[in-house]
Amino acid sequence: MISTSQGRLQDRRPLSIIDIGSNSIRLVVYEGLARSPTTLFNEKMLAGLGRGIVSTGKLDPEAVTRSMEEFRRFRALSEQVGAEQMYVLATAAAREAVNGPDFIQRAEDVLKTEVQVLSGRQEAHYSALGVISGFHPANGIAGDLGGGSLELVDVDGEAIGDGITLPLGGLRLQDMAKNSLAQAAKIARDELERAKLLKGGQGRPFYAVGGTWRNLARLYMEMTSYPLSVMHHYEIGIDSATNFLKQVAKGEIEKVRGIEGVSKNRRSLLPYGAIVLQEIMTAMQPSKIIVSALGVREGFLYSLLDKAEQKADPLISASEELARLRSRSVTHAHELVEWTGKTFAAFGIEETVDEARYRQAACLLADIGWRAHPEYRGKQSLNIIAHASFIGVDHPGRAFLALANAYRHEGIFNESIAPEIKALATPRYIERARVLAAVMRVVYLLTAAMPGVMPRLKWESRGNGVLALVLPASLADLYGERPAGRLAQLARVTNRRLVLAVEGGPNMPAK
Structure with a gap:
């Protein structure tokens, strides 16, 4: 039996998601299915399943072995936290690799549950739902950059518009460009020409989703000494982002202030993420870049809510x-x-x-x-x-x-x-x-x-611009100097004449 403290919401039933990406594999256990999901436990490994897939057509053999070991551990952790349901989602690398089906079968044997291999359309859909769930409301182009692919989708309120999946994930782009940043920029430019929906995003925000772009944003936060280290809804102006992205896209990341805050395993992909974002900015001309901490996982959770829950703030x-x-x-x-x-x-x-x-x-x-x-x-x-x-x-x-x-x-x-x-x-x-x-x-x-008290308080106009906060006679004992003093502060900050009064009794001017 799992013992829970009073710091937990007792009506929630934990569930977990294992997200098998081209670069990372992550386990997230949530407190329960909710409009604003809370994480109970979160762990990842940078497996690099998609490394080399362009040249070999296969998932990286060493990464496959390491992943199976981690799947066993992730399943045990999910059970330890008390997750009553485990969902497993796999994206670009697993669906495209020649040995993808064998990998999925092995993963299902270890995890003892079905692995949902998302199509590019499904991945884009859930990514869009993640952005829709995280903003009130979203209105722009959502871009989810993974290790193997880039999903671009138009979102407007609860509506999901045109979308496209492009082979521009960081690992894939690095492989296709053979580690040449100049070639990577050309590939990104050519691929993004197919994303006609970007033209419809002109003057609207671009929502950046995915670990590589979040790390770029974190680096920019450090460089600019931004005072709040909260990634979700962090906004970057286009002009201020241009020079920063140009520097990172040149591969000069070790010279950027704050680079020590990004794991060494992530750093090699930052220039490729910067290149893709540069080309998107050129093609789209967005009003600003907004970072989203929510993506496919959260979009999938959002899809499990009923319509009434989805509409909740x-x-x-x-x-x-x-x-x-x-x-x-x-x-x-x-x-x-x-x-x-x-x-x-x-x-x-x-x-x-x-x-x-x-x-x-x-x-x-x-x-x-x-x-x-x-x-x-x-x-x-x-x-x-x-x-x-x-x-x-x-x-x-x-x-x-x-x-x-x-x-x-x-x-x-x-x-x-x-x-x-x-x-x-x-x-x-x-x-x-x-x-x-x-x-x-x-x-x-x-x-x-x-x-019990507030519903019985009321404001009354007493003429000459005086507004009285009136207590009912049954609450007359609450009348006194301290609340009148606080009312005086309210009068000062609102530039109003206020008094504290008892119904049918005395007034005490706010002083």
């Missing part, structure tokens, strides 16, 4: 999970979502769709740091939120979520809070984070973080 789902796991009362968190919405409306604060989503998520996350020492709750919460494995949120939005929680704990006028995170947020987001935090600071003193 992944950021809200993940925030809800954290509230269930770490807050004093998830019911209080939901009341805070509703009450802050009414408060913003009473104050005449308009929200975009994303601003409303981010406010909702911030409210769900507002109490996740309560177990920390009071002096460190803000810092701990900020770090958890800023670096959480959230999807459906860009980096400025992530900064808003973290700052709202930090201001709530450390004071809305504390200018020393996380300057590196503030640098990622827009001025509007910083101001919204202060306002939301100020509202939270008022209401937490009235509710003690427990449900």
Whole structure:
């Protein structure tokens, strides 16, 4: 029997995926099937199955032997974690190699389950679903660069448009070019001429999927001292990317600052990944490059969800999970979502769709740091939120979520809070984070973080521009100087005249 701690969601049933790629083989065990999947265990090996396949037509013999040994271990690990279902997916190398069928049969014998060999169309489909699942919404061209192939697909919201599979994976391109970077650029250019869908991506984002491109992005983060080491939804401007890619495409990677952060086994493929991305940028003319941490595996999981679950907001789902796991009362968190919405409306604060989503998520996350020492709750919460494995949120939005929680704990006028995170947020987001935090600071003193009070609070106009926060008479004992003082902070940050009042009783001006 597998013992689970209270840090796990008890209604989830673990499942695992083994992803057999041309370069790497990875085992990922997920906590359960969910809109925003959480990883319980993750391990990979760089097998290099597709190395030399262009010249031999076969999977690398040594890699095959090593893979079988790892499959045995991966199966044991999957069972150890308690996965009730194991899915095995194989991509380009396994489907194209002459000895691919024999390899698959041996793998099935070791893993004791069916291996799904994805066609190029299926691989592109699941990759597109991975991008669709990770952004809210996606609208551009998704490109998944593996060791053996490149899948390009047009995505727009939940719609999957034209797609194509090209033999431009890093290992394959290296083999086809016979280690010549100049020849690799010519091959990539010629192959991408067949990808007519790239023309339809002009002025739209390009979503970069796959380990080689993520490592390029990580290298660029290091080189530019980017303050947040979160890969998903990391955006790179076209102009700033051009010179960087040009340097890497020349094979001068050892000179690039931060290269020590990329494993030596991965470094040899970085120039080829840079070359392919350069040629895509030339052919497509995208508005920007956005890195996606989600690909075929996550797209496959997304396909297993029912339609209602697929339509759920992944950021809200993940925030809800954290509230269930770490807050004093998830019911209080939901009341805070509703009450802050009414408060913003009473104050005449308009929200975009994303601003409303981010406010909702911030409210769900507002109490996740309560177990920390009071002096460190803000810092701990900020770090958890800023670096959480959230999807459906860009980096400025992530900064808003973290700052709202930090201001709530450390004071809305504390200018020393996380300057590196503030640098990622827009001025509007910083101001919204202060306002939301100020509202939270008022209401937490009235509710003690427990449900039942907020639904009974209301805002009333008292004339002359005065807005009163009114407690019902039955809650008159909550009336006092401390909440009035916090209301004064809210008045200051919103430039409004506010009073704390009891229904049928006294008013206490916010001072």
